[in-house]
Amino acid sequence: MSWRATILTLYPDMFPGPLGQSLSGRAFEQGRWALDTVNIRSFAHDRHHTVDDTPAGGGPGMVLKPDVLADAIDSVGTDNRPRLLLSPRGRPLDQARVRELASGDGVVLVCGRFEGVDQRVIDGRQLEEVSIGDYILSGGEMASLVLLDACIRLLPGVMGAQASGEDESFESGLLEYPHYTRPAVWEGKAIPDILTSGHHGKIAEWRKSEARTLTAERRPDLWNAYCAEEQD
């Protein structure tokens, strides 16, 4: 049984979208992950297929109706997969959570639209809110694509020979060291000597030190967490 993503959305045609290309596209063809979409609109109750209504208490925009969305969610049935609602109010997605999600059976993703969804569905269907960053998108679809891309590349066999991305930014708590490739000199700039020295120990040391410097400079939040971890 492959890792399965079920997406509840008003725009099912957005999937698999970019995930049908490259690494995730190949993995899809190989059956390493599966996708189904549920069109929330097909659960509307009236002949106009209404999915939204004005916010109680007033204010701009529209809100996804709880009855319609709940019926869409219930149509998926229950299994071991977490039910996530993409939402700027959610816990920010990080690599540790991505690893957890990738190691499970898959995900059920609810894509919000308009001003968001009725709070009673979030509570009543135990949706875990997940944010992909502190900015506002127009819908949860792109956020879902981001979350899925991050998970799919970690599924068994997807990255192939690459050492499962263990060196990458965030995996060690540090940002990644800089990369270089040929030509040896480009626009008058040479690749750092150490990288062409063949001393694997020294190269590893250099990379670690570059990663530390970069992280301290760019991401004091990560750096402080890393230092605290090292002290333990």
Ligand code: SAH
């Ligand atoms: N009024 C809401 C924003 C609604 S944006 C607020 O201020 O919190 C419409 C939909 O886009 C949301 O329901 C959510 O599904 C999605 N979305 C927007 N920004 C997002 C983000 N940073 N991360 C995840 N989903 C997001």
